[in-house]
Amino acid sequence: MRRNPRELSLLQRSTSRRTLLVGGLQLAFAGGLALRMRYLQIDQADQFRLLAEENRINIRLIPPARGKIFDRNGNVLAQNSPSYRIVIVREDAGDVDQVLQHLSELIPLDQEELDRALTEMRRSPPFLPVTLADQRGWDDISKVAVNAPALPGITPEVGLTRIYPRGADFAHVIGYVGPVSDYDLSKLEDPEPVLRIPRFQIGKVGLEAKREEMLRGKAGAKRVEVNATGRVMRELDRREGQPGADLQLTLDAELQNYVQARLGSESASAVVLDCETGDLRAIVSAPSFDPNLFVRGISVADYSKLTEDPHRPLSSKSVQGVYPPGSTFKVITALAALEEGIIGPTDTVYCPGYLEVSGRRFHCWRRGGHGHVDLETSLKQSCDVYYYDLAMKVGIDKISAMAQRFGIGVRHDLPMSAVARGLAPNRDWKQRVHGQEWLIGDTANASIGQGYMLASPLQLSVMTARVATGRSVTPRLIKSIDGIEQPSGAGEAMELNPVNLRMLRKGMYAVSNDRRGTAYGSRIIEDAFRMAGKTGTSQVRNITAAERASGVVRNEDLPWERRDHALFVCFAPYDKPKYAVSVVIEHGGGGSSVAAPVARDIMLQALYGDTPPLTAYPAKDRSRVKELQDRLRRERLRRDEEESGRA
Template sequence: MSRSPKDLEGAHRKLSRRALLLGGLQLGFVGGLAARMRYLQIDQADQFRLLAEENRINIRLLAPARGEIFDRNGRTLAHNSPSYRIILVPEDAGDVEQVIAKLSELIPLPPEDIERARTEISRNRPFLPITLADQLNWEDISKVAVNAPALPGITPEVGLTRIYPQLDDFAHVVGYVGPVSDYDLSKLEAPDPILRIPRFQIGKVGFEAKREDTLRGTAGAKRIEVNAGGRVMRELDRKEGQAGADMQLAVDADLQNYAQARLGGESAAVVVMDCENGDLRAIASAPSFDPNQFVRGISVADYRMLTEDPYRPLANKTVQGTYPPGSTFKMVASLAALEEGLIGPEDTVYCPGHLEVSGRKFHCWKRGGHGHVDLNTSLKQSCDVYYYDLAIKVGIDKISAMAKRLGLGIRHDLPMSAVASGLAPNREWKSRVKGQDWLVGDTVNASIGQGFMLASPLQLAVMTARLATGRDLSPRLIKSIDGVEQPSGAGEMLGLNENNLRMIRRGMYSVSNDRRGTGYRSRIIAEGMRMAGKSGTSQVRNITAAERAAGVISNKDLPWERRDHALYVCFAPFDDPKFAISVIVEHGGGGSKAAAPIARDVMLQALYNGTPPLEAYPKGDRSRIKAQQERLERERLKRAENPDSDRA
């Protein structure tokens, strides 16, 4: 087509004009883009940077190492040991069932664990790891690691678990830990986020539970970079947590070990208290159990065995169990009377075998009676009628007050589970709690530690230590925390008349060392180590008049649960008391027979630091003691070799 140059000239100018117009529009748009970029990158940079950090950074808590627990000599009672567990990420595993099947060919997987894992898998999102097996040993974990290529989604992980090397011996003192349960969390108002770490262990019972705050430590944290899929790319930094405080208990593991063994198969408890500072050298309750079972996760059958055992292995009888103190209470009653000046050492009471109080007959344990009885004889031979008479003179309120001064009926604050406060009743208590008036018969019963009177073995040990020293000793369980010595339990003087105390102590000395004393057979004959004690036998049933007429049935003919409790309290050496001990053998029969030998044996162990010479025992006992020591030693060795066979 032909066209004129003029037209073309015009067209070119138009094109240039429009090109510049379009270029201008484009520049304007570019300016808009730059402005938008500036807005996002400069004005809103902080906000987006924050979002970016949130995008990529996850914070994972690091469990702190739990504080370890030692005895007074540095023997380990509880420590942490690496434990291996197997983690499964369902998303990575693909066919979960197949992986589990393969894994169970390699290592033992209990069916209930698999079941639990299955429910967790169905509940959680597929990229969240779940624990398939816990508490594995090195051998099992190596097997898994070697076969890792065949096990997609499976990773071995190392954590810390609690180990109680002393097995049964400290189950009641130290207690045990376990994984945090939903119930634990529900009890707390604002649970520490650390508790949400999977499989985090917290104290469940005993010292572990009571001093949880000190033992736990504080969580550390690591910041990790994750990608959009939640996969961990790298660790950015980590702040280690603060490990829990190490605790040293006042308990002597060797003595505890001996005491536990000495109690043997009885349902019994023994408390050894240091008379100088209140340290609890041993605090043993039998039968016991292996706390490691609970850490691992106890089987239903094993747990049922523990709960259905009539000897109640789970109960800590030393502080939880309260019993009528029986005749071991007589020191309290007589001291109350002495302090009131109502009796003198030479005053006698005639014991015909019973005392009639407001028309009711109260019997002495000795049917024929003790004849004329003074204070010393009343303790030595444990005459009941003497105390019936004395208690009526003194009155229950004075006796109750004295009991409390000596540590009965009040709660001693120890970091252990369910520490009982016992009961030292008075008029006010009965009218408040029972809504009844106090009867003189109640006083008579209380005078020999029966009726409403209740005390734990711990309280009886405290009572004995206070009588032995005249000081307001209080029990101490924690010797030091992270090397810092804790306040001693050596209290002020109680302000009791020293002469009166001396008379009580002499009476207790006679119990153990006088040929006619109830504890004579379980005495210590080494000079300078002589022991002072008091037996007690507390009834758990009422003896009816009919029964009495037919002749009281002796303990050994009764079913176990109706037999009397046997008690014994003692301190030694008499001249310079070092240890106070209380022993109770539930339904053990007579205190002098069942409890006194245990108390004496434990006392000698304590006095001679684990190696008492045979010469300290009465001649007649030596061969039996020798055999017993050898037997205990054998058992100890066997246990040390094969810790699990003990109480599986």
């Protein structure tokens, strides 16, 4: 059928409009695509280039080498040792159970460590390595390497771990490191990324914890190329990190070892302080423990053994333990009275064996009393009544203030865990803490280092050094950091009457060198090294009137935990003090019979710097001393052989 011209004309106009409309839409769409392509390829080119680079290249941290720790003579106390471990990559292993079964036939696998690794594998991406066994010997590593074709996904690796060559000798000072835990991270507001590296070690206690950031160093980084799933394809470049600072301590490793051996199995502590510089030459708590056990992951059995020991081997008694200082505190009471002008060297107090205070009898340790006693005799024979009488005249506030001037009731700034403040109580303290008035009986007890008075072995050594020198000697543990010497602890003059200090030292000299002195049996024979000291015995139980009437039960007849603490403080040489020593033996009994011989032996070892001659000891002690010296010599030879073997 033929269309007329008019219909054809209308049809053509309609087709042209549709064509223009469709063409226009197509042109607009193509223009939009072109504009979008220009925006993405030109305007946003830098942004997408960065995104592409991040998808292709990962930045991974390189753990820094932890700083080493040395003693004052350069002996290594903490170092990094190669640590061989065996890791598994789950996606490369295929059948994990079968691979682990094959591996267990080659080397022994700890079930607890294996269970931990399996748990970690379930939580981690399949391409990340997980440690199966750590701290392995070369034999195990070589077996895995030789059998590598039969162990898909298993790889031996080498890293660094902390090791403490001196073992238990420095456990309470240096502490130990361990893997970062969730608890460690929770204590930090913004943890450094390096802390999230699997099994990265940080300080847990002691110097390792207190100087963690200094010892840790700064992490390095490496750029690695990864595929779409995050698997490492190759390493592009690396920037090594900054190792941690090396610390040199003021401690003497050989003296520390001797003190540890001398304290033996006692629950005890000892501190050796250099009077000239404030350097700590030895600071020991006994019994001790091997910190290497914690680095490797201590077993439940070993940890239970430590926590259940009544002698508390994990406790740093030298700085953390606080005890009634007993009669060692009498030097403070005497000095407070001397500085107030209340007594002179020839003034006497009559001791009938007790002093009546507010209707209560405060007894002297000597039941029959000491008779008329002056300052020197009161120290030499440790008369309690003399100090009860002084305290009534001086008052607790002045005694407390003097104690704080000599370092008691003061937290000394040492990088060790749980450094105790101790307590030098006064009237305000009791009202504030207990809501009670201070009683005159409290003053009597405090005057002889009992009652509320508390001091740590560290504080007692500081007290003794300040008495010996008249300077505010401050304890120092870190000698240098990366070779840079740290400030001395020699201290300034304390502005005390030098005559009063001389009288006090003279009394302490009589304690150790007068035949009637409480520590005469533990004197030093060598004239050039004569020692001045003060014995102390602090009660841990109340003695009732009935017990006094029938006779006080001897310490050796009491259960261990109810026996008195034995204390002794000393300095030597008397004419030119070099060292101050404090010894506390928990529930040891009498300070004169138990603590004084230990302190004397430690002092001689420090003064000679090596094995002292037997002629420096009283004749009755020489056979025991020789036996100890021989044993230590054998142990030192064995240790040297072991270190040579490791080298």
